[in-house]
Amino acid sequence: MSDRDDDLKVCCEYCDSFVNADENENCPNCGGSLREAIIREETRRRIEKIDDEEKQRRILQEERDARDRDEIFDLIKTVAGSAAGGAIAGGLARAAGEFLKDDLKKALKKK
Numbered sequence: 001m002s003d004r005d006d007d008l009k010v011c012c013e014y015c016d017s018f019v020n021a022d023e024n025e026n027c028p029n030c031g032g033s034l035r036e037a038i039i040r041e042e043t044r045r046r047i048e049k050i051d052d053e054e055k056q057r058r059i060l061q062e063e064r065d066a067r068d069r070d071e072i073f074d075l076i077k078t079v080a081g082s083a084a085g086g087a088i089a090g091g092l093a094r095a096a097g098e099f100l101k102d103d104l105k106k107a108l109k110k111k
């Protein structure tokens, strides 16, 4: 009947049974106080959440860095390729080459 998907379940430190701390301040099995168990569980969840956010930030940052490196690689390859094949590719390649060189300068300046 709970509309929350994260009911606070704690392990009673007196009888080692798992009980719902949202509904009980004392263990329904042994009557022991759940206060310590609740504080421990809430702290554990907070730390877990912070860890996840930190991990997610790191993973996203690594993804961005990898994409940036790939783009610079591609730009270098394309600019080098267009310089070598410029005679064949004509005006379109030259226009694209200029455009890419500008981008490459910007990309390298960022570093």
Ligand SMILES: [Zn+2]
Pocket: 012, 013, 014, 015, 016, 017, 027, 028, 029, 030, 031, 032
């Ligand atoms: Zn208990």
